[in-house]
Ligand code: OGA
């Protein structure tokens with residue numbers, strides 16, 4: 089469950105938590121939500137009855153203090169647990185026994201979370217329980233279901249920020265096909281929390297389902313109920329590194345028949361790895377390979393299955409390339425004894441004695457299974473360091489010197505092997521001259537990470553293996569996708585700025601490009617008031633886009649105009665050519681003559697208005713981003729059509745483009761069923777776009793040129809009197825040239 093493990097490592101966890109008895113779904117959830125045990129709430133089985141307790145659910149407790157709450161549930165009996173005033177926004181499916189309920193719950197919850205309107209959201213995913221009953225806890229189907237639910241969890245947290253808090257927990261465990269008993273497997277649960285209030289890579293030695301409600305109160309900042317039976321566990325988490333170092337430190341008291349104590353042995357094994365420049369994951373595996381002895385009563389000779397025991401504990405904390413060699417290090421001994429005649433003779437006395445108890449040499453069948461395990465080579469490597477780590481005299485680095493490595497590994501997220509293989513920057517993977525990939529998608533499948541480093545700086549090394557014995561050492565530069573540019577929205581205060589800052593077409597290009605990226609509009613002065621100047625200038629900045637209007641168009645009043653732009657009427661704020669794919673990126677308008685009365689240019693920041701709409705009327709915003717609208721331009725020679733939303737979002741849900749052009753919007757295309765949503769939203773958006781504080785109004789003088797991002801900044805003009813004369817020339821260029829120049833400038 090990489091998503092869960094990720095949350096656990098970036099926050100705190102307890103994989104040793106307990107639920108109440110009886111460990112039955114309804115009573116356990118009653119305790120989770122109400123913070124009291126079954127004795128107090130009176131729910132004993134899955135029959136919904138009125139609760140005996142006055143202890144509130146954490147949802148009601150939060151809502152009564154002004155927080156906005158939401159819940160997503162899919163099981164009827166659950167409903168008895170919630171007070172009438174607990175939940176503001178409720179999504180409920182009357183189900184709970186169909187595994188596919190979860191995807192509906194998860195999708196609905198994700199949508200709500202994206203809107204960021206609620207303070208506290210409760211989401212219940214049920215399928216793991218259903219599959220446990222039908223196929224058995226820990227069955228293949230059960231494990232599969234865990235990974236499905238884990239991916240839903242990933243979707244739910246994907247849109248959260250590090251400022252948000254998440255708690256993931258469960259109502260009970262299970263064994264066989266049941267969980268109603270009080271066996272350890274039934275009552276053992278987990279709690280994972282990630283929050284700015286919780287230190288990363290930490291843990292609670294114990295936690296109870298009763299701790300959830302008060303801990304929710306701490307994380308969501310509301311007052312806990314005095315009726316809840318326990319206190320918050322937030323703030324009581326302990327560093328995992330302390331826990332591990334303490335466990336290792338205690339092994340100094342044991343020898344298990346060797347000439348040196350177990351801590352010395354661990355440090356020697358780790359030193360052996362470090363001295364041969366082994367992967368950091370191998371150094372950690374060496375340090376902790378015998379830690380399993382510390383979990384349980386190891387007696388005089390140690391736990392025979394200490395490899396398995398240690399691996400099970402470490403699996404929640406470290407990546408498989410640390411854990412799996414540990415799991416296999418006893419098997420590796422049995423393997424080497426079978427394969428290598430001289431190996432047995434070099435083993436220590438205690439090691440030979442424990443061999444029989446561990447199963448003796450491997451059979452042929454066991455050898456085949458072992459060699460098929462992608463971690464078997466790492467396990468053999470660990471085994472060799474282990475065997476060489478039994479000197480009575482060797483000098484070693486102290487345990488404390490491993491703390492930072494342990495901490496870095498605890499904080500590292502599990503890596504995706506395909507990504508790692510794909511990200512490799514070595515000469516056989518990327519062309520040295522042009523930086524392009526030399527490998528294909530086929531080359532990146534089927535790999536397992538068998539060794540890695542944890543340093544966050546510079547290059548990272550990750551060792552991958554693909555069966556049978558194909559190895560690749562990947563060199564990775566740690567970089568993540570960041571926004572390509574940042575946007576500064578503006579209102580009519582920009583008009584002032586334009587009065588005294590007109591750019592020179594020669595000297596000010598870098599500043600102009602900067603402002604195009606941040607504000608989406610630039611005013612130039614000092615051009616000749618002659619035809620074709622706009623094209624000459626545009627060609628300096630990027631590629632001119634030819635359209636049915638030509639590469640250059642004259643905005644001038646003419647008889648029988650094909651476009652209302654070619655008349656003296658006013659033009660409402662609009663996007664040019666929304667009927668075109670692509671819609672023009674950048675528009676340039678050059679003023680040759682503007683002596684008529686009227687004819688002022690109007691501009692407004694579409695991104696600002698869209699952001700305001702999202703803030704003030706979230707449902708209008710969603711409507712405009714989802715409703716398809718047909719834009720069209722047709723005359724004797726072309727019929728241009730494009731279907732787009734008014735507000736186009738990128739895949740992160742961020743505002744990507746706006747398209748408003750009432751002249752060319754095809755009314756008939758607005759579906760009957762969406763008209764009642766669309767029109768109020770559209771009208772509100774246009775109101776925001778054209779409000780007094782949003783618009784700048786400038787009368788272009790001859791020799792001035794305005795350049796703007798056509799998919800962000802809307803433009804318009806006032807009507808003018810035709811007598812005197814007005815002549816603009818315009819053209820379009822692609823926006824990528826501007827963005828490229830910007831990146832070349834800023835690196
Ligand atoms: C246009 C246009 C602006 C103007 O032609 O599309 O918006 O000032 N013209 O004439």
Ligand code: NM2
Pocket residue numbers: 637641643651653663664665666721752818
């Ligand atoms: N012109 C000026 O996009 C539009 O229809 C507005 C564009 C004709 C190129 C006018």
Ligand code: ZN
Pocket residue numbers: 653662663664803
């Ligand atoms: Zn226009």
